[in-house]
Amino acid sequence: MLRTLSTLLIAVAPLCLTACGSKQSQAPTRTIEPIVVATTGAHASLASRIADGAIDVVCILPPGTDAASWWPAEDDVRRLQSAQLILLNGFGLESWSSNIALPRSRVLDLSRSVRIEPIIMPGVTHSHGPDGDHSHDLENPYVWLDPALAIEQTRAIAERMSRAFPDSAEDFEANAAVVVAELSAIDQKLKALDLGGRPIAADGPQFDYVARRYCWSRTPSTNAIPLSQVPGIGVHFPTAEGCGTDLIDALNAAADGLADAVGG
Amino acid sequence: MAPASDAAISTAAVSARDLRFTHPGARTPTIDLDEFTVETGQHTAIVGPSGCGKTTLLRLVTGALKPESGEIEVLGRNTTRMTEAARRTMRLTEIGMVFQSFALLDYLSVTENILLPYRLGARTENEAPAGRVPAIAQSLGIDHLLERKPIRLSQGERQRVAIARALVTCPKLIACDEPTGNLDPARARGTIDLIMSEADRIGATVLLVTHDHGLLDRCAQTLSLGGDA
Amino acid sequence: MIGAVRIAAAHARHRWGRSLVVCACLTLTIALPLVSRAMTSAFDRELRARAEGVPLVVGAKGSRFGLVFNALHFRRSDLDTVPLGLYDELLNDTTVRAVPMHARFTAQRVPIAATSIEYFDERGLIVAEGRPFATLGDCVVGASAARSLRVAPDSTIRSDQARGLDITAAPSIEMRVVGVLAPTGSPDDNAIFVDLETAWLLEGRSHGHDDADTIDREGEVIGRTEDFVSLSGAVVERQVVTLENARDFHLHGDRETLPLTSILVFPEDDRAQTILATRLNAGDGYQAVQPTQVIDDLVASVVRIRVIFDGLAVVLGVVVLLLVGLIVLLGIRVRADEIATMMEIGASRATVAAVIGSELVVLALVAAVLAVGAAAVAGMLASGLLLQLAT
Numbered sequence: 001m002l003r004t005l006s007t008l009l010i011a012v013a014p015l016c017l018t019a020c021g022s023k024q025s026q027a028p029t030r031t032i033e034p035i036v037v038a039t040t041g042a043h044a045s046l047a048s049r050i051a052d053g054a055i056d057v058v059c060i061l062p063p064g065t066d067a068a069s070w071w072p073a074e075d076d077v078r079r080l081q082s083a084q085l086i087l088l089n090g091f092g093l094e095s096w097s098s099n100i101a102l103p104r105s106r107v108l109d110l111s112r113s114v115r116i117e118p119i120i121m122p123g124v125t126h127s128h129g130p131d132g133d134h135s136h137d138l139e140n141p142y143v144w145l146d147p148a149l150a151i152e153q154t155r156a157i158a159e160r161m162s163r164a165f166p167d168s169a170e171d172f173e174a175n176a177a178v179v180v181a182e183l184s185a186i187d188q189k190l191k192a193l194d195l196g197g198r199p200i201a202a203d204g205p206q207f208d209y210v211a212r213r214y215c216w217s218r219t220p221s222t223n224a225i226p227l228s229q230v231p232g233i234g235v236h237f238p239t240a241e242g243c244g245t246d247l248i249d250a251l252n253a254a255a256d257g258l259a260d261a262v263g264g
Numbered sequence: 265m266a267p268a269s270d271a272a273i274s275t276a277a278v279s280a281r282d283l284r285f286t287h288p289g290a291r292t293p294t295i296d297l298d299e300f301t302v303e304t305g306q307h308t309a310i311v312g313p314s315g316c317g318k319t320t321l322l323r324l325v326t327g328a329l330k331p332e333s334g335e336i337e338v339l340g341r342n343t344t345r346m347t348e349a350a351r352r353t354m355r356l357t358e359i360g361m362v363f364q365s366f367a368l369l370d371y372l373s374v375t376e377n378i379l380l381p382y383r384l385g386a387r388t389e390n391e392a393p394a395g396r397v398p399a400i401a402q403s404l405g406i407d408h409l410l411e412r413k414p415i416r417l418s419q420g421e422r423q424r425v426a427i428a429r430a431l432v433t434c435p436k437l438i439a440c441d442e443p444t445g446n447l448d449p450a451r452a453r454g455t456i457d458l459i460m461s462e463a464d465r466i467g468a469t470v471l472l473v474t475h476d477h478g479l480l481d482r483c484a485q486t487l488s489l490g491g492d493a
Numbered sequence: 494m495i496g497a498v499r500i501a502a503a504h505a506r507h508r509w510g511r512s513l514v515v516c517a518c519l520t521l522t523i524a525l526p527l528v529s530r531a532m533t534s535a536f537d538r539e540l541r542a543r544a545e546g547v548p549l550v551v552g553a554k555g556s557r558f559g560l561v562f563n564a565l566h567f568r569r570s571d572l573d574t575v576p577l578g579l580y581d582e583l584l585n586d587t588t589v590r591a592v593p594m595h596a597r598f599t600a601q602r603v604p605i606a607a608t609s610i611e612y613f614d615e616r617g618l619i620v621a622e623g624r625p626f627a628t629l630g631d632c633v634v635g636a637s638a639a640r641s642l643r644v645a646p647d648s649t650i651r652s653d654q655a656r657g658l659d660i661t662a663a664p665s666i667e668m669r670v671v672g673v674l675a676p677t678g679s680p681d682d683n684a685i686f687v688d689l690e691t692a693w694l695l696e697g698r699s700h701g702h703d704d705a706d707t708i709d710r711e712g713e714v715i716g717r718t719e720d721f722v723s724l725s726g727a728v729v730e731r732q733v734v735t736l737e738n739a740r741d742f743h744l745h746g747d748r749e750t751l752p753l754t755s756i757l758v759f760p761e762d763d764r765a766q767t768i769l770a771t772r773l774n775a776g777d778g779y780q781a782v783q784p785t786q787v788i789d790d791l792v793a794s795v796v797r798i799r800v801i802f803d804g805l806a807v808v809l810g811v812v813v814l815l816l817v818g819l820i821v822l823l824g825i826r827v828r829a830d831e832i833a834t835m836m837e838i839g840a841s842r843a844t845v846a847a848v849i850g851s852e853l854v855v856l857a858l859v860a861a862v863l864a865v866g867a868a869a870v871a872g873m874l875a876s877g878l879l880l881q882l883a884t
Contacts, residue, residue: 032614077627081610099629099742101688104609105584105591112581163587328837349841356839367834371507372500383496384840390496 032106036161037083039094040067041245042144043110043157047087049248050158050175054168058083059243067241068141071096085164087157091118093141093241106164111139113156116149119208142239146209147187147251154179182248189255190214193262199232207237233261276337277437277469278302278325283334285317285324294320295331300487304436307460307470309483316490318473319441325471326359326439327351339436356381360430360468362459364442366422368414368429374401375410378428392432400428403462419446423455431462438463440472449478456482494851497844501852512856515817519860522806522813524867529802531868532875537792539875543679544784546616549758549766551575551583551591551773551781560780561787564755566680567596567604574752575779577689581749583756588765590615592757595692600652600668603638606684607692615759618681622646623672626688629742632668633686636676641683644670650685652695666695693751694742817853825849 035056038044044059051057060079061070067089072080077100080086086102088094090111097107111118118139144150158176162169191214199217200207211218219232235258240250278301285295294317302308310318323329324336327343328351336343339358343351355361360381368377375397376383382392401407404424414422423443430438440459444452456472456479463470472483480486505512543565552560552575559570574595583591592615595607610625612618613633623646626633634644644650652665668687676682758781760766770781825832832845840848 074627078624081625081627098690098748101610101626101628101631101690103611104580104593104689105611323837326837352839352841354839355837359839361838363834363837367830367837369500369831369834371504373503376499376503380835381838383500384835384838384844385496386841386844390494390499 031082032084033082034084034165036085036087036164037080038087040089040144040241041243042150042240042247042250043087043089043153044243045240045246045248046144046150046154046179047157047161049179050154050161050172051168052171052175054171055084055161055165061241061243063243065242067093068095072100077101085160089141089143091139091141091143108156108160110143110153110156113160114143114149114152116143116152118143119205119212121205140205140208142206142241143209144247145206145237145240145251146213147183147190148213149209150247150251151180151183151187154183179248183251186248186251186255190258193259195233195262201232201234202237204237204239206239207235210237233258235261275304276301277304277306278336278338278471280325280336281334283321283324283336284332285320285329286332287320293332295324295489297321297334302469302471302485304469305464305467306484307463307472307482308485308487309480310471310473310487310489311475311477311480312489314475318475318489321487321489322439322441322471322473325437326355326361328355353386356385357433358436360433360435360438362426362430362438362440362443364445366414366426368422368425370414373411373413374406374417374425377414377425378432380429381433396432397428400431403465404428404458420451423447424458427455427459427462431466434466435468438468438470440470440474442473442475444474444476444479449476452476452479494847497847498851498855500848501850502855504848505852505855511820512852515820515853516856516860516863518813518816519857520863520867522810523861524864525809526803526806527864527868528871529799529806531872533792533795533799535872535875536795537788539679540788540792541785544788547757547784548760549589549770549781550755550784551579551758551779552755554778554780557780557782557787558791560755560782561784563596564594564757565784567594567606567684569597569599569604570754572754573778574754575756576749577751577753578749579779580753580756583758583769586765586769588761589769590759590761592759593689593753594755594757595689595753597754598652598692598695600632600650600685601642602653603642604684605632605652605687605692605695607687607689607695609689612686612757615757616677616679616681618677619675620672621675623670626671626686626691629688629690629694630666630668631671631687632691633672633674634670635674635682635684635686637682638685639670639673644673646670646672666691689751689753696752698751821849821853 035058036047036051037058037060038047039060041059041061044057047057058079060072060076061067080100081103083103084106086107088097088107088109088111090109097109121138121140144153154176158172158179162172165172190210193214195216197217199219200211201219202208202211207218210216235254237254238245238250240247280297280300283295283297283300284293286293310321312318320329324331325338327338327346330348331344334344338354341354343354346354369380372380378397378400379390379392383390397410398407401410404427406421406424406428409417409421409425414425417425426443430440438459443459444455447455459470459472460482470483472479474480544561547565550561550564552564553573555572556570559568559572562568563570563572577593580591580593583589590611592612593609594612596604598605598607606612613620613625620633621636623633632650634642634650639645642650648670649667650670651667654665668685668691674681674686758766758769760769770783773779773781828849835845835848836842
């Protein structure tokens with residue numbers, strides 16, 4: 001009997017040992033890179049101007065790609081997950097963002113930090129059963145093209161970058177002030193335009209926020225009718241969403257073009 | 265009483281003088297002997313009717329009982345002047361005992377039963393010298409039974425185990441209390457022969473309590489108790 | 494003395510039934526207080542270690558225990574949820590770090606902890622095999638859960654249906670295992686980690702189906718206008734998320750109101766913690782609790798229960814000692830002849846006592862070793878067991 005008991009004890013002993021020794025402490029292997037990732041060229045350019053080389057700013061959209069139709073590949077997800085700060089425009093521009101595991105605390109969704117009433121673009125709504133109505137109406141994402149809203153976004157980006165990289169906070173605030181001044185100048189330029197009550201024929205929804213800001217009436221264009229045949233001042237307005245585009249340069253160019261068109 | 269008695273060099277295995285012992289509650293002494301001597305090698309039978317004190321005398325000799333008065337000298341030492349612990353040690357190491365019903369421990373193997381005098385000793389090793397048990401077992405013809413328990417042995421085999429236990433310490437005195445009590449005369453004789461021959465082989469003196477008069481011829485001396493039996 | 498022990502051991506073996514009973518009684522007597530102590534201290538130790546990692550837990554008002562066990566041990570709770578908006582609000586507070594938690598579902602009875610990728614950093618979790626979850630439907634499995642579910646990167650796990658008989662409940666979803674965590678010795682080992690979005694998919698808040706514009710199978714479209722399509726329940730919802738069909742999944746409802754079961758909060762200092770806790774607890778819907786305090790209260794009540802166990806153990810001990818004493822006395826009586834023989838051969842009273850007593854000592858020692866073993870095993874099983882009792 002004693003033999004049986006001792007066998008039993010020997011069988012139990014290793015269990016106790018593994019139970020006591022199972023804890024381990026290792027440093028997490030995942031590292032957060034000190035970079036800012038933006039999803040549009042416009043925001044990347046704002047962030048770059050604020051950073052002024054102090055940190056890397058990456059535009060994740062491949063050149064020539066439409067932000068609304070882009071979907072991140074696995075490598076992109078990894079880059080997003082390891083970024084210190086992710087700039088999203090919101091308003092449905094990054095439709096992938098709700099299906100990708102982003103580090104939520106390091107995401108700056110500009111549509112939430114800058115409180116504005118979005119312009120709704122008609123889209124398809126669907127509903128099913130007890131879940132109730134569900135709207136798939138699209139919000140116009142081109143907020144940044146309104147210089148006044150771009151100023152708000154710049155401030156939000158600078159504030160978040162200062163929080164993420166506190167060592168450079170002072171520089172960021174100073175650089176952001178320069179950006180804000182430049183955007184204010186564009187705002188003044190646009191505000192000064194006298195359209196004489198004529199409507200503007202724009203070639204896409206990107207013009208909507210600008211038109212709303214300056215109370216310009218706008219003839220909506222569709223793909224069916226070429227811009228040249230739409231009555232009003234024909235304007236080509238850039239989206240500035242592609243990577244490599246500088247928002248301030250693009251807005252300056254657009255403002256100048258608009259001034260020319262109005263003048264002519 | 266001679267004060268020099270325990271110092272006297274004696275060749276006797278056992279000698280007793282003026283031995284008196286009364287059982288608690290008894291009115292007359294159970295043992296009342298003037299003189300009793302067993303010379304070394306002189307196998308002695310103690311006979312007498314039931315209740316005459318044969319076993320009591322044997323226990324007085326082995327030191328299990330202490331006399332009221334008188335002196336007993338066993339193997340050259342006066343046991344009446346020894347401490348109880350010394351008498352116990354003497355019993356364990358120098359006196360072998362065979363009991364009437366063998367008194368084997370049923371939960372111990374034959375080997376362990378034989379080793380009992382060692383196991384019960386105060387010494388730390390509690391072991392017989394190597395080879396002692398197999399040698400005794402062989403001479404008694406029980407070497408094939410060493411791992412068995414007593415319950416699986418025949419009457420005769422058990423008796424041999426009991427004898428082996430008495431012999432394992434190579435005692436100078438073997439005290440047997442009716443070792444043939446349950447046996448038929450032929451087997452009884454065989455058993456006594458075995459004890460005597462083993463005792464002769466190791467030079468031990470046998471003290472045999474029996475009521476079987478047929479066995480007396482194997483003894484050099486007979487001590488009758490309780491009248492002229 | 495060794496000889497006496499050998500005789501005692503032989504006797505114990507011979508009377509094995511009696512020895513077993515005595516040994517079992519002694520084991521029980523010794524084990525009861527040891528096991529209750531081992532269990533409560535393992536419970537205490539593990540709960541405390543777990544609680545110490547998270548200074549503050551925020552959730553809906555209600556049971557503090559339910560909230561803490563939901564946030565730290567992924568136990569389903571009956572508490573209301575808190576909206577994602579509250580988490581967003583906490584993110585805007587520069588003095589705290591916050592990690593969302595949604596633990597309501599299971600897959601093959603293993604809890605699904607839906608959170609944000611930052612959870613891994615806060616808890617120091619290492620993806621030993623594979624990668625962290627990246628998209629909807631990805632999951633990372635804790636070390637022991639991976640063993641028990643027999644999964645590795647590239648295998649799949651199907652979530653358990655929320656309510657078996659409710660046909661309106663969200664269907665179970667096949668999740669893709671993308672990583673396995675290194676063991677930590679904490680409840681993280683026995684959990685399946687997914688992104689919050691996946692939990693909302695499990696809740697039926699988001700779902701995937703073909704583009705409503707292109708659905709034209711009979712019975713699937715109830716009504717269609719230029720800009721509105723009403724779909725019937727016959728539309729087949731996707732139950733597997735793949736990289737290809739991930740775009741078809743979309744949320745119904747306002748993002749701000751999406752449910753969380755709790756939020757883990759890591760304030761930068763005590764002051765920030767006090768301010769946040771005071772603010773949240775002053776309001777109506779939410780509570781902010783310190784897990785260590787909640788665990789202290791819980792352990793205190795467990796210790797109170799242990800006092801009852803200790804009292805029982807004392808009573809049991811007295812009864813068993815009396816019984817064992819009786820067994821020994823009876824044994825001495827039964828073994829009177831044997832004892833007489835031993836003394837006749839030359840054994841001292843002490844030796845005889847050693848023969849009888851060492852048997853008891855040997856049995857008591859065996860009982861003690863068994864009891865300690867039982868306590869060790871109980872300590873190992875304790876946390877899981879008591880956790881179930883506690884929640």
